[in-house]
Amino acid sequence: MQLDQAKEKFIQTWGTLGSNWGINRTMAQVHALLLVSPEPLSAEDIMEQLTISRGNANMNIRALIDWGLVYKELKSGERREFFSAEKDMWKVFKQIAKERRKRELEPIFKVLNDISQVEGDPKDPNYQAFVQSIGGIQKFAGQADDFLSKVIKADEHWFFNTLLRFMK
Amino acid sequence: MQLDQAKEKFIQTWGTLGSNWGINRTMAQVHALLLVSPEPLSAEDIMEQLTISRGNANMNIRALIDWGLVYKELKSGERREFFSAEKDMWKVFKQIAKERRKRELEPIFKVLNDISQVEGDPKDPNYQAFVQSIGGIQKFAGQADDFLSKVIKADEHWFFNTLLRFMK
DNA sequence: TTTTATTTTCAATAATTTTTGAAAGTTTAA
DNA sequence: TTAAACTTTCAAAAATTATTGAAAATAAAA
Structure with missing residues (x-):
């Protein structure tokens, strides 16, 4: 070619x-x-x-x-x-992660927080399902955010070598 | 609300x-x-x-x-x-990762592989820049793929607890 | 200044993507 | 069988998103 x-x-x-x-x-x-x-x-x-x-x-x-x-x-x-x-792909990746975190994850936390304040009858299955589902998403989003914040600070060599080896 | x-x-x-x-x-x-x-x-x-x-x-x-x-x-x-x-967010996430890997990462590997076969004058700066840039992307994509394949198999508790702790 | 080069904006247009809804297809039950 | 209940398809329409290009704005040079 x-x-x-x-x-x-x-x-x-x-x-x-x-x-x-x-x-x-x-x-x-x-x-x-x-x-x-x-x-x-x-x-x-x-x-x-x-x-x-x-x-x-x-x-x-x-x-x-x-x-x-x-x-x-x-x-x-x-x-x-x-x-x-920027030609260093690790930097490109981290920069995108950083921006998307700021532009998207943050607004979503706000919404999740608002809607988790929902009032309702604790016996209503719709209410239960809603609260539980949102709770699960919040927990996951929080953990993902913690992980991301570490990735954003990490060095490529450490991330791919040390971490990948640790993950076995 | x-x-x-x-x-x-x-x-x-x-x-x-x-x-x-x-x-x-x-x-x-x-x-x-x-x-x-x-x-x-x-x-x-x-x-x-x-x-x-x-x-x-x-x-x-x-x-x-x-x-x-x-x-x-x-x-x-x-x-x-x-x-x-599926309401378990960890499973949702893994499923999306799995599908996108199959649908997108695989075709990209194929293209990267094809175009890295490019012929040209090793003294041409355009050729050098191209080869180097594609090489960097290939390397990164390969590492990302290894990482993803491990995430896809990982258990949530292990991923967020053990790994997050390890990342300090 | 004034002129010239360059960048930015944005309303109009074009291209793309999504949605509709009715017809065709399928499956189950009578 | 035939009919009824339900699902799928897909061409046309609507909605959304991206692009153009010319005018306005900005910045540097004369």
Whole structure:
């Protein structure tokens, strides 16, 4: 396979992967493109290589920067902005975990907490099932959150070597 | 808060959560409804409670069954089918991990393997960046897969107690 | 300043995904 | 058998989400 084909296939695959996980396809494609580019690219470069509009490129680049997955680079003597992606997959993973934790887990805790205050007849099976189910979810979410907070701080070598070995 | 409101809020929240993770909103809502129902529900019940059409209910129930998150229950003397959800969150989590691993990780390995065979000039920085980036992703994906395969087999108590303690 | 280069915004449009509902299919009971 | 109860399918419609492109905003250079 030639480089161009391989690049194209990677960008498409990464885009599909993203959309399976609730991430806009183009955003994932921009990320993929930056992942395999040796040098930072300008908005123009990205527009051309992915054949997308200026507005689309801009929005998705900004979103990637918000997620902490892409960095803005300033080249001296150059007026326009250049962008590069974090290529260390462990860092990418931790950054996504961190952001999703903040953006999603936190709001869910709030809702779970609110609805677990539900009032009702303790003899009503609907009430019982509700309280029990929400309780189970709360407990799980709390444990998952503890685990995540540790993963976010962990070092890759420790995580995959030490931990994986411990897990037998 | 009253039970009906709490239920409604839970169903909406679970639906939003699902769509953030690439799962159709209605599918997540059906799952939520079954999670908080003490008794299995019929398709008719689900249609009414979520005010969705028969076709929509049917499709999403089937999808949940495919994911192994919902079970079909047969009541003797009843002709229609009833459905119930797995309420143990650890099992739910493991089931989702198992399915996504099969549906997504496996195809990605295949693509990564194909494109890592790319031919090119070892002096070309584009080629170097590509090979290196894909290599890093492959390595990470392999380790993540090993980890996942262990999680899928793990017991909840062991995972959260023993492991969480070990992670300090 | 004013001009020029570049980035951002956002209403309109396009593309995609989801939902509906009626018809076809299936299964059980009479 | 035939009829009734229930489930599945799928083309059309609706809803949602993403994209465009041109105008407005911003920033640097002249």
